[in-house]
Amino acid sequence: MISGKVWKFGDDINTDLMLPGAVMSKTEAEQARAVFAANRPGWIDQMKPGDVLVAGRNFGMGSNRPASRSLRNIGIGFLLAESINGLFFRNSVNFGFVAVECPGCFAAFEEGDTAELDLDRWKVVNPRTGATLAPPPVPDQLMSLMRGGGVYPMLERQGLIAPRA
Amino acid sequence: MGMNIAEKILAKAAGKPRVVPGEIAVVEVGTAVLTDMNFLPASWRQILKMHDPRKVVVVLDHLVPANEPLSAAAHTAARAFVKRFGIERFHDVGRDQGISHVVVADNAYALPGTVMVNPDSHTCGGGAFNCAARGVGLPETIFAVTTGKSWFRIGECIRYELQGKPRPGVSAKDVFLHIAGKWGAHVNQNVEYGGPGLANLSLNARRTLAIMGTELSAEFVIFEPDEAMLAYVRARNPAPFEPAAPDPDAVYKERRPLALDTIEPLVALPDTIVNNSVRVAEVAGQKIDQAFIGSCANGTLDDFAVAAKVVAGRRVAPGVRLIVTPGSQAIYRDALAAGYVAILAEAGAVVTSATCGACVGGHMGVLGPGEVCITASTRNFKGRMGDPSARIYMASPATVAASALAGRIASAAEFFAGDLA
Numbered sequence: 001m002i003s004g005k006v007w008k009f010g011d012d013i014n015t016d017l018m019l020p021g022a023v024m025s026k027t028e029a030e031q032a033r034a035v036f037a038a039n040r041p042g043w044i045d046q047m048k049p050g051d052v053l054v055a056g057r058n059f060g061m062g063s064n065r066p067a068s069r070s071l072r073n074i075g076i077g078f079l080l081a082e083s084i085n086g087l088f089f090r091n092s093v094n095f096g097f098v099a100v101e102c103p104g105c106f107a108a109f110e111e112g113d114t115a116e117l118d119l120d121r122w123k124v125v126n127p128r129t130g131a132t133l134a135p136p137p138v139p140d141q142l143m144s145l146m147r148g149g150g151v152y153p154m155l156e157r158q159g160l161i162a163p164r165a
Numbered sequence: 166m167g168m169n170i171a172e173k174i175l176a177k178a179a180g181k182p183r184v185v186p187g188e189i190a191v192v193e194v195g196t197a198v199l200t201d202m203n204f205l206p207a208s209w210r211q212i213l214k215m216h217d218p219r220k221v222v223v224v225l226d227h228l229v230p231a232n233e234p235l236s237a238a239a240h241t242a243a244r245a246f247v248k249r250f251g252i253e254r255f256h257d258v259g260r261d262q263g264i265s266h267v268v269v270a271d272n273a274y275a276l277p278g279t280v281m282v283n284p285d286s287h288t289c290g291g292g293a294f295n296c297a298a299r300g301v302g303l304p305e306t307i308f309a310v311t312t313g314k315s316w317f318r319i320g321e322c323i324r325y326e327l328q329g330k331p332r333p334g335v336s337a338k339d340v341f342l343h344i345a346g347k348w349g350a351h352v353n354q355n356v357e358y359g360g361p362g363l364a365n366l367s368l369n370a371r372r373t374l375a376i377m378g379t380e381l382s383a384e385f386v387i388f389e390p391d392e393a394m395l396a397y398v399r400a401r402n403p404a405p406f407e408p409a410a411p412d413p414d415a416v417y418k419e420r421r422p423l424a425l426d427t428i429e430p431l432v433a434l435p436d437t438i439v440n441n442s443v444r445v446a447e448v449a450g451q452k453i454d455q456a457f458i459g460s461c462a463n464g465t466l467d468d469f470a471v472a473a474k475v476v477a478g479r480r481v482a483p484g485v486r487l488i489v490t491p492g493s494q495a496i497y498r499d500a501l502a503a504g505y506v507a508i509l510a511e512a513g514a515v516v517t518s519a520t521c522g523a524c525v526g527g528h529m530g531v532l533g534p535g536e537v538c539i540t541a542s543t544r545n546f547k548g549r550m551g552d553p554s555a556r557i558y559m560a561s562p563a564t565v566a567a568s569a570l571a572g573r574i575a576s577a578a579e580f581f582a583g584d585l586a
């Protein structure tokens with residue numbers, strides 16, 4: 001079971017907001033500093049590693065930029081959203097960021113609540129209210145990538161790409 | 166039970182008799198495309214072994230010619246990569262330059278009935294050619310380049326049954342804004358376009374519609390094959406292919422009739438695209454600083470023709486910048502030959518070389534604080550084209566050109582009044 005303090009975001013949160021074009025060519029550390037700078041200035045200094053996101057519909061809409069990597073790098077424990085954009089979900093699998101579609105989550109949590117996610121039983125709990133949700137399970141083959149650091153470590157082990165210098 | 170187009174293509178690529186929604190299909194990738202952005206040091210991972218260099222296309226597009234040392238370094242890395250693996254389909258700065266999705270269309274790299282991947286989100290533009298093309302991000306594309314495979318979760322499909330013909334002055338962009346305004350996002354769903362109205366949409370119009378499918382958050386956006394499309398592909402790519410038509414008893418989540426002749430010019434208000442379209446009259450009069458026509462969605466020869474028709478013999482309003490960027494240098498040459506570039510330049514437009522440029526806020530038309538832009542490109546997100554305080558309206562090339570002349574958002578109807586319906 002993993003748990004963390006909830007930050008809430010609405011519908012249609014796009015990847016430009018998580019990884020603005022202005023820092024696209026910068027280092028991962030500089031990109032991480034810019035997460036949600038346009039829609040929630042100052043948030044990056046308030047959040048702490050281990051905190052989690054609860055969001056509305058179509059989270060991660062937009063471009064293919066590695067926004068999941070930035071969320072992973074700032075230490076977001078996991079994301080629950082009413083629905084997740086397909087490309088963002090794929091990048092989350094491939095960058096090893098735990099992103100779970102969980103219908104009903106937006107209403108079940110308030111900002112500051114604790115969210116608990118049990119990936120073995122596919123159960124989400126709000127201990128404050130007792131609300132329990134059952135997100136549809138992510139298939140095992142994708143889940144092992146998502147929890148195992150993503151696709152790059154696997155390709156490194158297979159000798160298909162070089163380890164990062 | 167039959168299959169729709171996406172299911173047919175993915176089943177075939179997976180070597181299975183059929184696939185159904187919800188299932189994950191591991192497929193053979195027909196073509197994998199990489200762009201300059203992927204070679205930025207912050208993103209690129211060095212590939213040691215490649216599955217098959219003949220299946221790989223490399224295109225420098227977002228920042229060409231290089232706008233700063235970092236993008237120049239990315240271009241250098243791409244050139245070294247292409248050389249190391251002997252990749253023949255390489256589009257460097259110069260004659261073959263263009264935006265990846267446009268180069269893919271110009272050269273018919275997206276083959277009917279096959280699977281194409283590219284990190285870039287607007288890859289679904291290949292669907293105009295009956296190709297299951299999808300933006301998959303860089304890690305997945307590196308996976309495809311090294312292993313020859315990828316995976317897709319099969320989505321449910323919405324089919325748009327096109328009928329009739331768009332009225333004069335109404336473009337594929339308006340058709341898209343109509344769909345986005347009326348039906349909103351299509352998250353985790355495939356979109357299929359077909360029906361008798363298809364014959365009334367040029368291949369360029371279909372490409373605009375397919376590219377913009379990304380903004381519906383659709384998975385695959387695929388058009389039914391017809392003779393016009395197949396002849397176009399055969400004339401440009403000698404590779405064999407087998408187009409996929411939907412089965413008569415194919416299953417759809419919904420079939421939506423779409424009467425093209427009822428659609429009117431629309432504008433998307435700033436910041437988000439879906440559920441955000443209004444009639445031009447509702448925002449007419451809004452002052453603008455910049456007007457942009459370009460990107461993988463609206464840098465086609467059709468778009469140049471419309472823009473030239475609107476501005477011919479007229480002048481861009483003082484204080485307004487009209488920037489027109491072709492999708493590829495091939496389109497640039499065609500626009501030159503047709504006289505469109507001269508007409509646009511005479512009117513005061515700046516016609517740039519082919520690149521993503523202003524669409525991605527990269528160069529050649531970046532917006533400053535508080536500026537207002539009307540754009541015929543792909544996205545109006547906050548900060549997309551420059552400063553986060555800039556406001557971006559989105560419309561068709563005709564509406565954008567008419568607005569550039571007026572200095573404020575304006576209808577283009579008068580320029581098409583004499584055209585036959």
Ligand code: SF4
Pocket residue numbers: 227264265266285287459460461462520521524525542543
């Ligand atoms: S033109 Fe714009 S939308 Fe198209 S690939 Fe380039 S940046 Fe992306």
